[in-house]
Amino acid sequence: MAYEDKLRPQSSSMLRITGGKVYDPANDIHGEIRDICVSNGRIVADVAGGRTIDATGMIVFPGGVDVHTHVAGAALNFARAMIPEDHRRHPPYVRNERHRGGIGGATPTTYVTGYLYAGMGWTTVNEAAVPILSARHTHEELRDTPIVDKSCCVLMANNEILLDLLEAGEIERARHVAAWQIWAAKAYGVKAVNPGGVAAWKWGKDAKELFEPVPGYHKVTPAQIITALAGIVDDLGLPHPLHLHCNNLGAPGNYKTTLETMKVLEGKRAHLAHLQYHAYGGDDWFTMRSQSAEVADYFNAHPNFTTDAGAVLFGDTVTITADGPWQHLLYKLTGRKWGNLDVENETGCGIVPYVYKEKNLVNAVQWAVGLELLLLINDPWRIFLTTDHPNGAAFWRYPEILQLLMDVNFRREQLKKLPPKALKRIVLPELDRQYTLSEVAVITSAGPARALGLPHKGHLGIGADADVAIFNDSKDIARMFAYPRYVIKGGEVVLEEGEIRQIVQGRGFVVQPVYDKKIEDYIRPLFQQYYTVSFDNYPVEMERLENPDIRPCKPGEGNSRTE
Amino acid sequence: MNMTRLTLKGPPPVPLEAEVLSPDVIASLRHDALAALPVFLGKRQRRLDDFFTIEGDGSDHLEIHGDMERVKWIGRGMTRGQITIIGNAGMHLGAFMKGGTIEVHGNAADWVGAEMTGGLIHIHGDAGGQIGAAYRGSLSGMNGGVILIEGSAGTEIGMRMRRGLLAVKGPVRDFAGLQMKGGTLFLLGGAELRTGAWMVRGTIVCLKPLTLLPTFNYACTYKPVFLRLYTRRLKELGFSVPSQLDVGSYRRYSGDAAVPGKGEILVGQP
Numbered sequence: 001m002a003y004e005d006k007l008r009p010q011s012s013s014m015l016r017i018t019g020g021k022v023y024d025p026a027n028d029i030h031g032e033i034r035d036i037c038v039s040n041g042r043i044v045a046d047v048a049g050g051r052t053i054d055a056t057g058m059i060v061f062p063g064g065v066d067v068h069t070h071v072a073g074a075a076l077n078f079a080r081a082m083i084p085e086d087h088r089r090h091p092p093y094v095r096n097e098r099h100r101g102g103i104g105g106a107t108p109t110t111y112v113t114g115y116l117y118a119g120m121g122w123t124t125v126n127e128a129a130v131p132i133l134s135a136r137h138t139h140e141e142l143r144d145t146p147i148v149d150k151s152c153c154v155l156m157a158n159n160e161i162l163l164d165l166l167e168a169g170e171i172e173r174a175r176h177v178a179a180w181q182i183w184a185a186k187a188y189g190v191k192a193v194n195p196g197g198v199a200a201w202k203w204g205k206d207a208k209e210l211f212e213p214v215p216g217y218h219k220v221t222p223a224q225i226i227t228a229l230a231g232i233v234d235d236l237g238l239p240h241p242l243h244l245h246c247n248n249l250g251a252p253g254n255y256k257t258t259l260e261t262m263k264v265l266e267g268k269r270a271h272l273a274h275l276q277y278h279a280y281g282g283d284d285w286f287t288m289r290s291q292s293a294e295v296a297d298y299f300n301a302h303p304n305f306t307t308d309a310g311a312v313l314f315g316d317t318v319t320i321t322a323d324g325p326w327q328h329l330l331y332k333l334t335g336r337k338w339g340n341l342d343v344e345n346e347t348g349c350g351i352v353p354y355v356y357k358e359k360n361l362v363n364a365v366q367w368a369v370g371l372e373l374l375l376l377i378n379d380p381w382r383i384f385l386t387t388d389h390p391n392g393a394a395f396w397r398y399p400e401i402l403q404l405l406m407d408v409n410f411r412r413e414q415l416k417k418l419p420p421k422a423l424k425r426i427v428l429p430e431l432d433r434q435y436t437l438s439e440v441a442v443i444t445s446a447g448p449a450r451a452l453g454l455p456h457k458g459h460l461g462i463g464a465d466a467d468v469a470i471f472n473d474s475k476d477i478a479r480m481f482a483y484p485r486y487v488i489k490g491g492e493v494v495l496e497e498g499e500i501r502q503i504v505q506g507r508g509f510v511v512q513p514v515y516d517k518k519i520e521d522y523i524r525p526l527f528q529q530y531y532t533v534s535f536d537n538y539p540v541e542m543e544r545l546e547n548p549d550i551r552p553c554k555p556g557e558g559n560s561r562t563e
Numbered sequence: 564m565n566m567t568r569l570t571l572k573g574p575p576p577v578p579l580e581a582e583v584l585s586p587d588v589i590a591s592l593r594h595d596a597l598a599a600l601p602v603f604l605g606k607r608q609r610r611l612d613d614f615f616t617i618e619g620d621g622s623d624h625l626e627i628h629g630d631m632e633r634v635k636w637i638g639r640g641m642t643r644g645q646i647t648i649i650g651n652a653g654m655h656l657g658a659f660m661k662g663g664t665i666e667v668h669g670n671a672a673d674w675v676g677a678e679m680t681g682g683l684i685h686i687h688g689d690a691g692g693q694i695g696a697a698y699r700g701s702l703s704g705m706n707g708g709v710i711l712i713e714g715s716a717g718t719e720i721g722m723r724m725r726r727g728l729l730a731v732k733g734p735v736r737d738f739a740g741l742q743m744k745g746g747t748l749f750l751l752g753g754a755e756l757r758t759g760a761w762m763v764r765g766t767i768v769c770l771k772p773l774t775l776l777p778t779f780n781y782a783c784t785y786k787p788v789f790l791r792l793y794t795r796r797l798k799e800l801g802f803s804v805p806s807q808l809d810v811g812s813y814r815r816y817s818g819d820a821a822v823p824g825k826g827e828i829l830v831g832q833p
Contacts, residue, residue, distance in 0.1 A: 084700035336702070 013491050014039045014050025020060035020470060023441040026450070026459035030438040036060060038466040041491035045462055053493075055470050058485055061441050062460050063123030063467030064398075067448035068243070068273050068308045069389040070320050071113045072127050072141035072152075074134040075349045078339050079318045079390070080107045083353050086316060099500045106317045106390040114146035114506070116396045118494050121469025121484040123506075124449070124457055127152040128191055128243060128273065128388075129322050131343040132159075133533065135185035139544040142508060147489050149467075151452065151509035153243045154185040155322055157192030157225050158199040160345045161526055166228050167220045175232045177523060179515035182236075184539035188509045188551065189240035189452075190233050191273075193322040194247050195225035198348045206325040208248055210260050222247050223264045230268040236513040237554035239453025241269035241306070249274075249326050252282040255291035259298055262305065271451055274310020274388035275299075276370035282425075285333075288362055289425035290369045296376035306451040307377070308386040311370030311401050313393035314358045320391060324348035345530055356393075364422035366392075371404055371411070375431045380442040381450065398444070399481035405435040406477050440481075453551070454509070466491040508545040513553045565622040567597070569615040571629025571650070577605045578653065579614060582636035584625060586644025586663060592621035632672065638665050641682070654691070657684045660708065673717065674698075679727070680707045683800065692717030692736070695729045703744060705729065711802045721748045724765065730797060730804075740767045743826060747793065751804060762819050762826035768793075770807060770831040779818035779828060786812050787829065807831055 015038040021031045037047040070076055080087075086105040093112045095101035102109035108116055117125060125145075130138045130152045142150045156162060156178060165174040182190065196207035196214030205215040210223040230242040246261045248254035258278040272278070281291035299305055321327060324340060327350020331338035339351035356363040370392065377383040385402070389395035404411050408431075415429055423429060435443075449458025456465045470486040487495035494502050520535075527535040542548060567589060580603040583589070589597055597620065598612035611617070614634075615627075623644035631637065632651045640659040648656075651669040660679040666687070673691035676684045677698055690712045695705035696719055704724040715733035722741040730749035739754045743762035750758070753771025760776060768790065794809035813829040 082700070085698065085702070086700075088698065088701075337700075 013041075014047045015466070015488065015491060015493070016047055016050065016052045017055050017060060017468065017470065017486075017488075018052055020055030020058045021473060022060045022460065023437050024062060024446075024460040025438045025442045026062075026446040027461045029460075030436075031059075036460055036468060038468075038488065038491045041466050043460055043462055043464045043466050051493075053470070053486055055486075057473055058470050059437060059473050060460070061121065061469045061471065062445040062449075062458050062464070063469055063487070063489065064117075064121055064444045065124040065126075065448040065452065065454070065458050066117070066122055066386060066389075066395065067126050067271070067384045067451055068128045068310070068386045069125050069395055070128060070391075071125060071389070072110065072145060073130055073138035075129070075320050075322075075341065075351060076107055076141075077137075078341060078349070079320050079351045080109070082337055082339055082351055083107065083318050086318065086353070089316070099503060104396070106394050108394075110141050110144035111146060114148050115500055118147040118487050118489060119484075119500065120396060120399065120482055121471065121487050122148065122395075122398075122444075123467040123469075123487070123489050124149045124151075124452075124454070126150075126188070126448075126452060129153065129155055129193060130185060130187060130191075131155050131322070131347045131349075132181055132185040132538070133343050133346055135187065136540045136544055139186060139508070139540055143544070143546045145506070146503050147494055147506055149457075149506040149509065151188035152185075153189040153191035153240070154182055154187035155191050155193055155347045156181065156229060157195035158197070158322075158347045160199065160530070161523065163196070163199060163214070163217065163220055163225070166224055167217050171228060171231075173519070173522065174228065175235055176515040176519040178229070178232045179236055179513040180519050180523065182238075183512050183515070186508075186510050186540045186542065186545055186548070188511055189238055189243050190229060191243040191245070192226060192229050193245040193347065194249065194326070195222040195229075196220070197222070197247055198322055198324050201324040201328075201348055202342065208257075210247060210257060210264065223260075226261060226264055227268065230265055230270050234268060235555060238511055238513065239551050239553070240451065241271050243271045243273055245273045245321070245323065246278045249277045249321070249323055250280075250330070251326075252280050252284055252288040255279050255281055255295050258295055262298055262302060265304070266302075267304065269304045272299075272305055272307040274386065274391070275307040275373050275383075276310040276312060276366065276392065277388070279369050279373060280365070285362055288365055290365055290372060290427060292369045292372035292376055293427055296373055299382075300378050303382070306382045306384070306447070307373075308384040308388075308448075309370050309374050309401075310386055310388035311374065311392050312356050312363070312366045313387065313397050313400055314356045314363065314367060315393065315397075316353070316355050317390050317393055318351065318353045320349070320351050322347045322349050324350045326350065327352050330354065344532060358417050359419055361419055361422050361425075364418040365425055368418075368422070368426035368428040371401075372426065372428050372431065374401075374405055374443070375428075375433045380435075380439045381447045383443060384448040384451065385443045396482075399478045402435070402440055402444075402481050403478040406440065408432055408434050505546055507547040507549045509549050509551055510545065511551050511553050514555065566619065566624040566626055567622045568618040569625065569627045570618075571627070571631060571634070572614055572616060574630060575604055575614060575633050578633045578635055579604050580635050581611070581614075582639040583611060584627065584634075584637045584646070585639060585641040586623045586625060586646065587641050589621035589625060590623050590644065594620050597621050630669075638663075641665075651688070652686075657682065660684070670714070675712075676705055676708065676710045678703070679705045679710075682708045684708070684710045685801070686710075686712045686714070689714035689733065690716045690731075692719050693722060694720040694731075695724050695727065696720065696722035697724075705746065709800065711797070711800060713802075715752065721746070724748070728793070728796075730802060732802075734771075740765065740826075743767070749793070749797075749804075749808075751808070759819055759826060759828050761822050761824070763822050763824035765826050767826070767828045768808075768813070768831070769828065770805065770811075773828070773830050775816055775828065775830075776819060776821075778820040779816040780820060782815040782817050782827075784812055784814050784832065786810075
């Protein structure tokens with residue numbers, strides 16, 4: 001069976017969506033009234049028979065694609081346990097004959113995560129940080145996350161086996177180890193979080209300087225880790241470039257590190273995660289200001305990068321990241337709860353519940369920086385809508401951000417609520433740009449699908465997966481995007497008139513990069529020496545994934561290289 | 564004054580969750596609508612009249628008779644009116660309450676007035692633990708209002724309370740005022756161990772000798788004037804207090820230095 005056929009969803013429904021204003025920027029369609037036909041779970045040219053949805057007066061989008069979110073795994077479960085007060089604040093999702101029960105809030109339970117994403121027209125999610133050791137758990141939670149298609153990125157920039165190889169200059173062997181680890185985790189991409197910093201955190205230290213050796217090592221620096229991993233990802237031909245959480249996240253003045261990181265990556269493709277958290281100026285919390293213009297200028301001039309906003313919205317949430325040292329600092333700043341996890345030899349994790357307050361100067365700057373980046377980066381195909389769920393805000397608040405992007409008057413009203421001091425430290429008041437519906441379709445679907453290397457997602461051309469969101473064409477932007485009229489996933493109508501009507505199971509995207517099988521002879525003794533888990537129990541079995549789709553790798557091509 | 568009278572037909576076999584028993588919910592309802600209000604027996608939804616005999620239409624004054632030991636969440640989040648319970652009350656009585664009055668002529672279980680922000684709860688018998696406390700995970704417990712308990716109370720009363728007044732006439736158990744952030748806690752019958760542990764602000768007044776944590780430092784012995792105001796207020800609310808409360812001298816301890824905190828514990832001198 002051809003690979004593309006394997007991708008084909010199993011639905012046999014036929015469907016015609018007629019009369020809707022279609023926004024499909026990947027196929028250069030911007031608000032044209034035309035029919036969309038669906039058969040066997042895919043978009044087709046025409047269909048005879050089946051159901052017809054009259055979408056007159058509505059807009060038709062490809063299903064949303066979240067390039068960076070945290071919806072499953074040990075860290076998220078830890079966060080769920082840490083914030084029972086948040087669960088109480090939000091109404092429970094009560095079980096009925098169509099769907100199962102659960103809780104919402106900042107960290108929805110697995111089933112509810114699927115319902116909430118589908119409930120606002122998003123049909124593909126990328127879980128952005130998975131340690132190999134907890135990949136099995138993550139895949140089991142993703143299995144229980146219905147409707148949406150899933151992929152995940154495996155954490156590597158603090159893996160001690162890899163760091164030791166980089167220290168010894170054994171790049172070739174590191175590539176085989178990385179490929180083995182990607183397949184062991186059944187991952188789709190590679191994530192680097194605070195390269196070297198999380199490994200250093202195990203000794204209470206951090207890696208703040210890109211060109212200084214990581215504490216505990218003599219030679220290897222964060223810059224070397226970044227370039228090596230970006231090179232390995234390109235060499236292996238993974239569909240998605242290195243997914244990079246830069247060093248010094250959240251710290252005032254960190255835009256310099258971000259610019260240096262981009263320079264280090266000259267000529268290599270990379271996806272810079274949650275850029276909002278990496279575009280701050282100032283010397284300390286009292287002088288912190290936005291430096292989004294400088295970051296955006298550099299980014300605009302370098303097409304080898306994509307990014308996601310990691311925007312912040314005011315309110316309660318919980319922050320979860322593998323960046324342990326940052327989370328310790330955040331805990332010290334807030335004095336609230338703090339969770340810290342060590343994942344032996346691989347990474348770590350910190351969890352801190354947090355409230356972004358409108359009247360807090362730092363939070364106000366953060367709120368503005370996320371929006372500024374979305375407005376200052378010219379090419380919507382290279383910046384995508386995320387909140388780094390749940391770090392900046394829960395994903396189900398995306399429609400609020402869309403309203404801020406599409407309505408400059410609304411944005412100005414919100415700016416009036418910020419502390420006057422904050423207005424002097426941001427550039428948002430000067431920005432008049434308003435997103436069009438086509439641009440929204442790019443940052444929420446077409447762009448992230450292309451960056452993830454998923455050619456059958458993010459568009460409504462013939463042969464694409466029939467993932468479609470149909471919204472009322474309304475002036476109330478936030479409401480329009482929060483409550484789609486219809487959501488079609490893989491050709492099945494899963495949401496209609498605000499209600500989940502059908503539960504379908506999504507797919508799990510995986511890559512199987514090529515590696516020398518003999519690399520296991522090198523890795524096995526290291527497990528006996530350093531790990532508490534045995535080598536044979538380490539890799540995730542394929543049967544842990546429901547509906548796995550193995551994406552082909554194209555070594556040396558970098559098949560999602562941005563244009 | 565118009566009154567709605569409910570009588571429990573018999574103890575439910577498993578806990579009954581009845582947060583509809585609140586003046587905010589019932590005040591505007593006719594008898595039929597009142598009878599049909601949903602309550603949860605375990606996970607099963609039932610009607611209110613499956614468990615209660617109901618007399619009269621809805622009103623701002625709800626009088627409930629019977630042993631409600633297994634009836635939870637009475638008066639949850641109420642903002643006005645009065646609930647009088649002739650008998651015992653179950654867990655979470657008056658939780659999240661914002662206003663109005665609850666009076667219990669019997670005992671109450673755990674979590675009375677948890678995270679309340681206003682109103683008055685008066686228990687004429689004993690109460691359980693976590694009175695006026697923060698629910699697990701929440702930053703703050705009661706943030707206003709008054710809770711008066713004529714009998715004894717359990718562990719962790721006033722846990723993480725931020726504002727308000729909590730007075731217990733009988734003895735209380737361990738961890739009274741745990742992680743207290745403000746407000747005033749009267750322990751007229753003494754307390755067991757670790758009173759005020761991790762408190763950062765607020766005042767605990769105890770009329771019996773107290774075994775204090777070593778992280779509380781003796782500051783001085785004095786006669787606090789503000790206690791006269793509290794004594795007057797408690798008497799106005801129908802809560803009799805010994806004369807020692809406003810005229811006696813107190814040893815003042817500050818802490819908990821383990822946090823470190825700026826709370827105070829006043830221990831009455833005989």
